[in-house]
Amino acid sequence: TTRILTLANQKGGVGKTTSTVNLAAALGLLGQQVLVVDADPQGNASTALGVAHHAGVDGVYDIVMGEQTVADVVVTVASPGVFVVPATIDLAGAEVELVAHEDRDQRLRRALTEYLPHHARSHGDLDYILIDCPPSLGLLTLNALVAAREVLIPVQCEYYALEGLSQLMATIERVRQARNPTLQVTTALLTMFDARTRLSSDVADEVRRHLGAAVLSAVIPRSVRLSEAPSHEQTIFGYDPGSTGAQAYLDAARELAVRGAPG
Amino acid sequence: TTRILTLANQKGGVGKTTSTVNLAAALGLLGQQVLVVDADPQGNASTALGVAHHAGVDGVYDIVMGEQTVADVVVTVASPGVFVVPATIDLAGAEVELVAHEDRDQRLRRALTEYLPHHARSHGDLDYILIDCPPSLGLLTLNALVAAREVLIPVQCEYYALEGLSQLMATIERVRQARNPTLQVTTALLTMFDARTRLSSDVADEVRRHLGAAVLSAVIPRSVRLSEAPSHEQTIFGYDPGSTGAQAYLDAARELAVRGAPG
Ligand SMILES: Nc1ncnc2c1ncn2[C@@H]1O[C@H](COP(=O)(O)OP(=O)(O)OP(=O)(O)O)[C@@H](O)[C@H]1O
Ligand SMILES: Nc1ncnc2c1ncn2[C@@H]1O[C@H](COP(=O)(O)OP(=O)(O)OP(=O)(O)O)[C@@H](O)[C@H]1O
Numbered sequence: 202t203t204r205i206l207t208l209a210n211q212k213g214g215v216g217k218t219t220s221t222v223n224l225a226a227a228l229g230l231l232g233q234q235v236l237v238v239d240a241d242p243q244g245n246a247s248t249a250l251g252v253a254h255h256a257g258v259d260g261v262y263d264i265v266m267g268e269q270t271v272a273d274v275v276v277t278v279a280s281p282g283v284f285v286v287p288a289t290i291d292l293a294g295a296e297v298e299l300v301a302h303e304d305r306d307q308r309l310r311r312a313l314t315e316y317l318p319h320h321a322r323s324h325g326d327l328d329y330i331l332i333d334c335p336p337s338l339g340l341l342t343l344n345a346l347v348a349a350r351e352v353l354i355p356v357q358c359e360y361y362a363l364e365g366l367s368q369l370m371a372t373i374e375r376v377r378q379a380r381n382p383t384l385q386v387t388t389a390l391l392t393m394f395d396a397r398t399r400l401s402s403d404v405a406d407e408v409r410r411h412l413g414a415a416v417l418s419a420v421i422p423r424s425v426r427l428s429e430a431p432s433h434e435q436t437i438f439g440y441d442p443g444s445t446g447a448q449a450y451l452d453a454a455r456e457l458a459v460r461g462a463p464g
Numbered sequence: 465t466t467r468i469l470t471l472a473n474q475k476g477g478v479g480k481t482t483s484t485v486n487l488a489a490a491l492g493l494l495g496q497q498v499l500v501v502d503a504d505p506q507g508n509a510s511t512a513l514g515v516a517h518h519a520g521v522d523g524v525y526d527i528v529m530g531e532q533t534v535a536d537v538v539v540t541v542a543s544p545g546v547f548v549v550p551a552t553i554d555l556a557g558a559e560v561e562l563v564a565h566e567d568r569d570q571r572l573r574r575a576l577t578e579y580l581p582h583h584a585r586s587h588g589d590l591d592y593i594l595i596d597c598p599p600s601l602g603l604l605t606l607n608a609l610v611a612a613r614e615v616l617i618p619v620q621c622e623y624y625a626l627e628g629l630s631q632l633m634a635t636i637e638r639v640r641q642a643r644n645p646t647l648q649v650t651t652a653l654l655t656m657f658d659a660r661t662r663l664s665s666d667v668a669d670e671v672r673r674h675l676g677a678a679v680l681s682a683v684i685p686r687s688v689r690l691s692e693a694p695s696h697e698q699t700i701f702g703y704d705p706g707s708t709g710a711q712a713y714l715d716a717a718r719e720l721a722v723r724g725a726p727g
């Protein structure tokens with residue numbers, strides 16, 4: 202069955218988008234079919250994958266407002282095996298616009314469930330859905346947590362990374378109990394690891410103490426090439442496939458695939 | 465009169481907290497009196513300044529809920545001239561709890577206006593208020609924009625930095641027209657500038673093209689010492705006063721002070 206992972210962390214700038222985009226591309230290179238859902242109104246994942254997302258483009262906003270289906274808006278990109286549902290800026294208004302709707306946090310789940318058979322008919326089985334979240338625990342992240350079966354937490358190897366983890370875990374637990382009993386934190390990915398500093402390894406040790414076996418052994422190093430790739434609207438594999446960043450995301454994707462879905 | 469600046473940018477991890485904390489400390493070293501308001505439920509600014517902010521501590525939450533005044537909760541810290549109103553995790557619930565209140569976006573402004581004479585009586589004139597925001601444009605950032613007279617935008621020298629600027633400017637313009645006609649984007653501060661990469665200088669040039677004279681000539685370099693300081697609950701001036709990061713924040717604070725408040 203399709204693995205649905207939400208990349209969530211309300212701490213900003215920890216590598217949610219960079220991980221969504223490059224894990225998706227890496228899984229595509231490993232022969233998997235991956236749908237990327239950009240649930241951040243900033244649309245950074247859409248940019249990195251070269252997908253238009255100016256106002257007027259149909260995307261996640263139109264889906265959660267019930268005006269379009271995923272099949273209507275999904276696009277393919279240069280990366281093999283990768284499909285994208287873009288985010289547009291009007292998505293920033295969804296939280297306020299849906300406040301009166303009882304089912305406001307279940308709209309993405311419903312839309313993705315409806316899409317799966319549609320995708321299977323046209324492209325064969327979808328192996329992964331990766332949902333990129335904004336840096337908050339509002340309605341968009343809630344929709345992603347309700348829709349997902351797994352949570353992948355990108356954790357930057359910096360001091361503040363630890364402060365937000367307990368709030369994130371508490372929110373996930375609330376969603377599990379109230380809306381989505383299958384939801385589990387299956388994966389954590391250490392990002393922007395700087396081998397030259399003690400801070401990085403101290404934080405990495407601390408994260409492994411907190412999250413245990415969920416933490417992938419593949420660690421993403423801090424690498425300028427990773428931050429340059431989006432300015433060329435490319436994943437790291439299109440921009441610099443021989444770089445340490447590309448190798449690390451390939452290792453992480455392979456480890457994620459080999460571990461398999463929970464139970 | 466007291467300058468009130470909100471450090472806002474919905475892009476995550478761009479240096480809002482690091483700039484709030486270290487500009488406040490630098491202004492304190494320049495003989496100014498500065499109040500730091502931590503409006504981010506993560507409480508990273510409270511941590512960096514060594515202020516307790518576990519559940520139960522009184523802070524911004526109690527202020528916006530009308531249960532405490534700023535005078536009740538403000539604390540002094542090791543940095544000379546710096547006062548802090550901490551954030552606690554219950555602040556994450558304020559947005560939902562205040563949704564029915566007409567004046568929900570004016571509570572911080574009212575509390576700060578009430579506090580100013582109180583501070584003058586006990587400590588002499590307050591020169592600056594710096595408000596640290598979460599990485600979103602929700603109720604907490606809205607409260608900060610309504611309370612402020614100036615906006616200081618920290619802009620990370622990375623590609624995604626440019627994408628969010630127009631949304632931020634549009635939000636600021638909406639607040640100016642609807643709630644706070646004195647609000648102006650007076651300052652932008654380039655952060656995490658990495659002189660070894662072309663990306664940093666390309667982004668810096670682009671930001672100067674967009675924001676013109678608002679951009680401080682002082683630029684904050686990427687420096688591991690800046691990211692290590694909070695793990696010791698110190699500002700850069702307590703942790704490594706001779707570092708490039710400390711020098712840069714001192715230069716930025718001096719430039720901010722010399723420029724003075726808008727007309
Ligand atoms: N391993 C890395 N090495 C160097 N730079 C990185 C790395 N991963 C991400 N970056 C850069 O760091 C910044 C933050 O990463 P990214 O935008 O992916 O984080 P995010 O968690 O999605 O942020 P937000 O909270 O705003 O959504 C970006 O400019 C990105 O290009
Ligand atoms: N100039 C710098 N050089 C190196 N690291 C930095 C610098 N400025 C900030 N950092 C580190 O980068 C990370 C992001 O910075 P910070 O938390 O201040 O950003 P923020 O905008 O407040 O994030 P959020 O959006 O989560 O509130 C932190 O781990 C911080 O220690």
Ligand SMILES: [Mg+2]
Binds near residue numbers: 217218241245334
């Ligand atoms: Mg992102």
Ligand SMILES: [Mg+2]
Binds near residue numbers: 481482598
């Ligand atoms: Mg912050």
